[in-house]
Amino acid sequence: MPATELPGGARVRSVWDDAIERDGQMLVLAGNEVSLLSPVATALVHAARDGITLDALGARLVEDFGAPEGRDPGEVLREFVTALVQRGVIVIEG
Amino acid sequence: MAAEGPARLRVLIVDTRNSGRSAAGERMLRRHLQGHGVSADSIRVTSAGLDAVDGEPMLEAARIEIERHGANAAGFRTRSLSSAIVDAADLIITGTKDEWDVLASRHPHVSRRAFSLSELAFLYDGAVRAAPLAEHAAMLARRRDAARSIPLDFELPPIEHYVEHVSQLGDRIDQAAAWVSSIWAALLPAPTVAEPSADAMRLDAFGVRVAVDFAGADVAPVVAAARRMWSRCLVAGEDDAPVEAALEVTVDRDPAVLAEARARGGLAYDDPSHAIHFLTSSITVRAIERRVGGPVLMHAAGIASPTGEVVGFIAPSGTGKTTLARTLGAHYGYVTDETLAVDSGLGVLAYPKPLSILDRTVGGLKEEWGPESLDLVPVPDAPLRLTRLLLIERDIYADRPVLEELPLLEGLAHLSEQISYLARLPRRLHTLADMVEGVGGLARLRYREARDVIPLMPQLFGRAA
Numbered sequence: 434m435p436a437t438e439l440p441g442g443a444r445v446r447s448v449w450d451d452a453i454e455r456d457g458q459m460l461v462l463a464g465n466e467v468s469l470l471s472p473v474a475t476a477l478v479h480a481a482r483d484g485i486t487l488d489a490l491g492a493r494l495v496e497d498f499g500a501p502e503g504r505d506p507g508e509v510l511r512e513f514v515t516a517l518v519q520r521g522v523i524v525i526e527g
Numbered sequence: 528m529a530a531e532g533p534a535r536l537r538v539l540i541v542d543t544r545n546s547g548r549s550a551a552g553e554r555m556l557r558r559h560l561q562g563h564g565v566s567a568d569s570i571r572v573t574s575a576g577l578d579a580v581d582g583e584p585m586l587e588a589a590r591i592e593i594e595r596h597g598a599n600a601a602g603f604r605t606r607s608l609s610s611a612i613v614d615a616a617d618l619i620i621t622g623t624k625d626e627w628d629v630l631a632s633r634h635p636h637v638s639r640r641a642f643s644l645s646e647l648a649f650l651y652d653g654a655v656r657a658a659p660l661a662e663h664a665a666m667l668a669r670r671r672d673a674a675r676s677i678p679l680d681f682e683l684p685p686i687e688h689y690v691e692h693v694s695q696l697g698d699r700i701d702q703a704a705a706w707v708s709s710i711w712a713a714l715l716p717a718p719t720v721a722e723p724s725a726d727a728m729r730l731d732a733f734g735v736r737v738a739v740d741f742a743g744a745d746v747a748p749v750v751a752a753a754r755r756m757w758s759r760c761l762v763a764g765e766d767d768a769p770v771e772a773a774l775e776v777t778v779d780r781d782p783a784v785l786a787e788a789r790a791r792g793g794l795a796y797d798d799p800s801h802a803i804h805f806l807t808s809s810i811t812v813r814a815i816e817r818r819v820g821g822p823v824l825m826h827a828a829g830i831a832s833p834t835g836e837v838v839g840f841i842a843p844s845g846t847g848k849t850t851l852a853r854t855l856g857a858h859y860g861y862v863t864d865e866t867l868a869v870d871s872g873l874g875v876l877a878y879p880k881p882l883s884i885l886d887r888t889v890g891g892l893k894e895e896w897g898p899e900s901l902d903l904v905p906v907p908d909a910p911l912r913l914t915r916l917l918l919i920e921r922d923i924y925a926d927r928p929v930l931e932e933l934p935l936l937e938g939l940a941h942l943s944e945q946i947s948y949l950a951r952l953p954r955r956l957h958t959l960a961d962m963v964e965g966v967g968g969l970a971r972l973r974y975r976e977a978r979d980v981i982p983l984m985p986q987l988f989g990r991a992a
Contacts, residue, residue: 450950450955451954451955451956451957452956453935453936453939453956453957453960455934455935455936456934456936458936459936460936460939460940460943460956462943462949462950462955462956464950465661465662465664465665465949465950466639466665467939467940467943467944467949467956468940469936469937469940515635518635518636519631519635519636519638519639520639521636524636
């Protein structure tokens, strides 16, 4: 199932082989791909370190960063997750 | 000695039903790889269909095209694409862009190692990338990110003109298969490590001893050219350092001689210009493979001051490193134009290889010139030490060169794309961070013409401008 259509109860988990953090940003190595994560993406992968449902993850990010202006938070979250799945930093569990 | 471990590259070809393009691609690619003496143990090619029914034969039109191009269509049965099949592939080729879209939506984690057939042909066009095969998918994905427009599908006659459509498609698939096979074959480690002869050309490639033997009736001009082009890397005959990588290059017009040479694990070509072109990439990649997990190996040019300070200029292939190395190398020591090796103490290992000159092509291939022929300054006798690292960017609006310091993570993100086997470095990203911090950070250098950078060099070497 595409990450954009995942139900709120679906669990995601972050994975990486090495990481360096500076000023709220994080550089991660996952497999052969290196990605520079924004502060929101950095908070997302930290919150998903031990596995988390999309609903809980969305609530955590809204609490830390506020709701995205003029957008559905769930939709924005799924866009983040899709991009991070493509970079190998997030896996969908189960 | 047989190749150890699993296949070096696992290629999966995907279309909708696995009965047309993907079946033809599988069989044509296998045929060309076999023609280069590449076994299925080294490069494994399979196919599957997004919505295929398992166990069906291929389309008759596909069979005809496969056989028309001299490949074997026997024993084929369709397979449906499963997650396990997708996950087992290093590089995935889809028949069309629409099929790429479907694959990427069902298996998003492989979208950066999946390419449509015409994308792949475009991304590989014109240049052999001197990078190990294991890194090609990531390298091609970055080229795709950077490219302005890529033909997503082949332009073909409309499907109503079925015979013409299928025949042209068959030709395009066969051409693409032939080109990628020649690239992959040149970059594979030899399946057997033959003992080099006493006459072998012995080279030092950033500390790796590489021996090259020559064979075949038409090889003489290649031997002469190779010794001239590689003169700065040649080591004396009495050198007793152990050879770590051995190659054999055969040039002969007789297909039987070429087939025999390829069966021995050698590189074999029917004309000298292809032999010379592929030889440079083969030597580089085999030397890189021998130093995995050792020094940091960057896609960068290196230029040395008379006292051994080295400035590294980092950029992807085809973006001006060689022109810069050639221009600056007329005044300062030419360390390398493509692969800069830096050890943990910031020591630089020279690799003054031949340069691919962009403005001259021979038979569609970039022409290679030795640093001696271009009259480049040799590296000094002093120990070489990295003193500055710059990401370079051509900018036609830069009246004069502009240096811009980059935040560490942003700099590392760019640099990491130009590192061979990053994941195998002892401390991975932290090894890179130590190197970058050891030279005072990374800066971006924007310049219009390579010659504009010459006056900047004293400052970059760390002396008073």
